[in-house]
Amino acid sequence: MPPDARVLRRDGTTSAFDADKISVALTKAFLAVEGDGAAASARLHRLVAELTDEVCTALLRYAGPGTALHIEQIQDQVELALMRGGHHQVARAYVLYREQRAESRRADAGSTEHEPQAPDVRITRPDGQRTPVDWDRVCTLVEQVCSGLGRTEPAAVLKETRRGLYDGMSSDELNQALIMAARTLVERDPDYSFASARLLLDKLRREALSAVAGAQREADQEQIREQYAGYFADYVRHGVRLGQLDPVLAEFDLERLGAALDADRDLLFDYLGLQTLYDRYLLHHDGTRHELPQAFFMRVAMGLALREDDREARAIEFYRLLSSFDFMCSTPTLFNSGTTHPQLSSCFLTTVDDDLDSIFQSYRNNALLAKYSGGLGNDWTPVRGLGAHINGTNGKSQGLVPFLKIANDTAVAVNQGGKRKGAACAYLESWHIDIEEFLDLRKNTGDDRRRTHDMNTANWVPDEFMRRVEADAEWTLFSPDEVTDLHDLYGDAFAERYRAYETAAERGEIRVHRTVRAVDLWRRMLTMLFETGHPWITFKDPCNLRSPQQHAGVVHSSNLCTEITLNTGGDEVAVCNLGSVNLAQHVTADGIDQQRLEGTLRTAVRMLDNVIDINFYTIPQAWNSNMRHRPVGLGLMGFSDALFTQRIPMDSAEAVEFADRSMEQISYHAIRASSELAAERGRYESFEGSLWSRGVLPVDSLELLAATREQDRFEIDRSQELDWEGLREQVRTDGMRNSNVLAIAPTATISNICGVGQSIEPLYRNLYVKSNMSGDFTVVNAHLVADLKAAGLWDEAMVSDLKYFDGSLAAVDRVPDELKRLYATAFEIEPHWLVQAAARRQKWIDQAQSLNLYVSRPSGRKLDELYRLAWRHGLKTTYYLRSTAATHVEKSTLSGTDGKLNAVQASVPTAAEPAGEACSVDDPDCEACQ
Structure with a gap:
């Protein structure tokens, strides 16, 4: 500390800073918990000395010339040092002691918190x-x-x-x-x-x-x-x-x-x-x-x-x-609407063809699309693999990975106008000969020239592969230049052609191929997902078999956040325009306010449709696609808040049923709104031949998927409550304004603006420090606080307990079991409940949903069961796998430490190893399409 450092006391006087007083306070705190027997312990003296040095080092940040350290500021740092050191019982006793002393001072003053002079x-x-x-x-x-x-x-x-x-x-x-x-x-x-x-x-x-x-x-x-x-x-x-x-x-x-x-x-x-x-x-x-x-x-x-x-x-x-806050547009729309560069679209999907012109054109397209806040999904499956023959030079290909490295660096270089980091996701089908190297792209070890630390990756998994996994059968890897049509096939047609290529490979008619055990490759996929957070697991066949636009092309990938499933290829770069209804604003204790929800959705669909015509397109392929198909992606946020309002725990059949019924309402009114717009403004160009034109709505397309699956591999509820037959007739008669209408995005940022829970996410924690690009923020579950106040349980000790138990109520004995279950945090909920709720939503959605899965203690067996369950339930995609990290949220006092000037950093659970390569719960990288 500076030799002239001063301490501002509570009575307004100052005194010289004395580190020995910190040592005394720490010693007393430990003795109060561990007893007098610890007084002579060499360990205690060494520990107190280390903690005192830590406190003094932290206080140096504030001890500038002419600045006096307030006594409370010093005590905050003592408490913080105790928590960081893992001395939680001592810190808790210290918190309660400080509060008791504060109450005593207020009593001595004859009033509570009198106004300072x-x-x-x-x-x-x-x-x-x-x-x-x-x-x-x-x-x-x-x-x-x-x-x-x-x-x-x-x-x-x-x-x-x-x-x-x-x-x-x-x-x-x-x-x-x-x-x-x-x-x-x-x-x-x-x-x-x-x-x-x-x-x-x-x-x-x-x-x-x-x-x-x-x-x-x-x-x-x-x-x-x-x-x-x-x-x-x-x-x-x-x-x-x-x-x-x-x-x-x-x-x-x-x-x-x-x-x-x-x-x-x-x-x-x-x-x-x-x-x-x-x-x-x-x-x-x-x-x-x-x-x-x-x-x-x-x-x-x-x-x-x-x-x-x-x-x-x-x-x-x-x-x-x-x-x-009934509805909120996505971030690109909020950034740019009404400006001189109205790039309002959220997501762009591309296919990279197998030639240098296409590959390097894709880098340019990525840069132009990312410049004005677009999130990118790139399908790299057509690019030939390692060892494939190159006709032009009579040489052998170095494979996919060197090109992905350049794509990674392009995403880093173009940081969305300085407002957000550039973000892209590469997709690869599971039969590609480079799939095993693809799985390793996010590892922290190995040749760094074959790693992409800043780009997301995702597996594009066909049903045939999952059938091989379940049968413990073999799986053959190919280079796409020798099996060119597999890229565009799905369902039974893919399975039949794939088996034919396997037979051809056995006859020696295919040069580059390799056979692996399907279960081994599946296990490696899940292992990399746990260790690095990537590649995500997404399913090719449900995305295509249930796509309304099967007649117009193939869905080759999803987007950056796995909720968009649109056709790509040729002269079309798929574009989607996002916005989310705030479900919390449309729910009362008695359920959904249907009239309000209907009005919101009618206006919201109109707003999203307007985006298509007003949007500033940075490349012509995006304009071609958007004008021809006019897709939008209407989603939701505030799902957890809606459950709290109705007193429904996330891990319950009632929550699964509410997911079903609420999504049915959103789907029904959004589809009807698009059909009404078609009657007013005209159908989208490629309507004829679509599932819509045949009266096949998203809920009906379930049967198209079921027809390709054995019954024990397709577990989904088909129930419905609204007048869908009347809507089918309206769509057949009036058409649709938009080829796609529904997609549930993560809403990482816009839910912060609206003050509700993100998307369909479970409650993260009841009390924690959220870190994002705007700083560090204390987040408290206001629903819980209201209930605890009503029960007379909200006090300083409860705050201390929530910090100590990482925002969980499970170990706090005085909290009623009803509240513990209602406010259970993400890692206290069995993830199969999230899969079941997502499956019930998926039947109403023509695109997909960003589904994060939370596993508190992952194991190979748990992950295998979970992702097989997602496939059997007909999910199109999954997003991050969240697992608890080696470290946790700081259990320090948040008072005096919150904010950009004096921030407590939160170690949030990641989908990765402790090194933290994967996305955290509110990592800004995940906000690119919100």
Whole structure:
């Protein structure tokens, strides 16, 4: 520590920093748990010395010139060091001791959390002058943001704020101190997350209003209600002048649109949602945001309404849907709608042909598609394998891997406009001669020139391979240049032709081939999936046999997140446009609000269809495909929240049934909305000959898959409740506007904006620190907190227990069993429940779903059973395999350690070995199509 380091005491006085006091405190903490017998232990003295050094090192980050360390800050670091060292019982006792002392001090003061007096601190203005902090305004602001937020206490926020103040700080640092103060209290009550968001909103209003007006302006929530409309018109003109907004937006009736803005919807954000919006979505110039949240939603809505007859009315309709969080467009649409480069599509799928022109053209296409936030799925199966003959040079091929290495580096180089990392996934069929090298691409060992550490990979598995696995039969690998038609075949036709090639290989008619035991290859697939998180397991035949577009081509791969299943090849690069309905907004304790859901889906499908015509296409092959087929991918988020509202545990038959019934509702109304659009705007070009044209809806296509499977290899419920026959007739008569309508994406980012659980994911943890590109955030399950408060169980000890048990309630004796089951975390749920729920959804979906599987203690047998179960249940794809890592979430106090300036890093469960090669639960790499 610096020799002049000072400590700020609770009474406002300062004293010299003394590390010996930390040693004494640590020693007392250990003795309180381990007893006096440990006092003379050499181990204890050595341990205390090491922990003291660790605390002092951590405090060096804050001990700058003129900065006094607050006593609470020092105690936070002591607690953090205990937790990091694995001394959890000692740390828990220390937490409770601190709380008891705090209660005692409050009692001595005669009140709880009395408001602190104005600090003797000056603010440095931009011109260098220093003026006293306007503490009255600070107090008024904090009272305003806490108003109506349950048990939030302005005095607690003010007290925490004082700890972050120092003389000479800037006004921006004061704003940040206020935000940080509120967010450190989130673990006490989730409502502090909304208070933090409102403090950030105050900063954002000042920033945006001043940027647009060209002079210093600010407004509180009451004032902004009056100013939003006027600001909005100025904002649009400002954005056009900067070259950021499409000039056509200035031709809208801005007065009418401004009047439709609801300023109070800014208050719907929690801190994670608004900070994500602030950091990554709101338009800015030279780092200064000039776009407020409601202007952001209206800008997106205007961009999607550009070609509507009454564009103002439609823009208002779209705005209301977005700003209410009932539905949210995917990230590329939110980034770019209404801008001068409206690349709004989420996912692009390509097939790479077996020649150098096609291979290097694919690199260029990947770069152009990724530049404006597209996620990529590349089918590499046609490229000949290692040892295959090259006619042009009479040489032998080096195989697929060197080309994949270049694709990997291209994804790294083009980082989606600086907003997100470039992301691509390579797909390969399981009969390719290079499949075994393909499985090793993400390993941390071996020749690094044959590794792709930054690119995702996926197995494209035919049913014939799974039948060989179940029969413990042999499997033959081929180079695609000698078996060219296998790539385009599926179902029984593939199986018949594949067997013919095996016979030809036995006769010596095929040069490059190798025979392996199918079970051995399957086990290696699962081993690599566990060790590296890749390649994912996806199933070729269900994707094709149930595709509405069988007449127009073949599905050769999925996308970056395994939910898109569209045809690729020739002059077509498949494109999909995504958005997700927030199921949590459409469910009450009594079930689904069908009327609200129907209205949301009708508008949402219209918005997604508009994307196709407005979209900026970076390559012509994408335009060709999108205009011919017009696919969209409507998904959902907030599934876990919907279960909590209905008091349904995830691991139950009721949850599986709700997955079925809710997806049936979404499927029915989305298909009907697309058919109604066809009657209004015309059918998509390739409609004739599709399954739709024959009255075969997604639920009917189950029988096409069942016909190719033995009954013991196809286990799926066929029940339905709605009037599907009437809808079949409507589709046959009016057609469909979109070749594909439904796909469930991960929603990693947009669910953060809306403040709900991701996609169809189970609850991750009840209390943890989430890390993403916007920083580190305390996440508390508000549903659980409300229940624990009602039961009188929410207190400091419960917070400590949740930290100690990694956000799980299972070992907390005083929590009722009903709540333990309702709020069971992902790794406490048997994964077969997730597969069963996904299978019931899949029957209603014309594309696929991003299905993560969680296994707490993986073994070869468990993984084998799980993925065979997924295949038998007719799933088209799976996504990440999540397993518990060697390390866990920090069990430290989150108070005083949350945020980008002072972040507690969370070791989240990965799908990989402890080295962490695979995606974490909220790794930004997985947000590319959200």
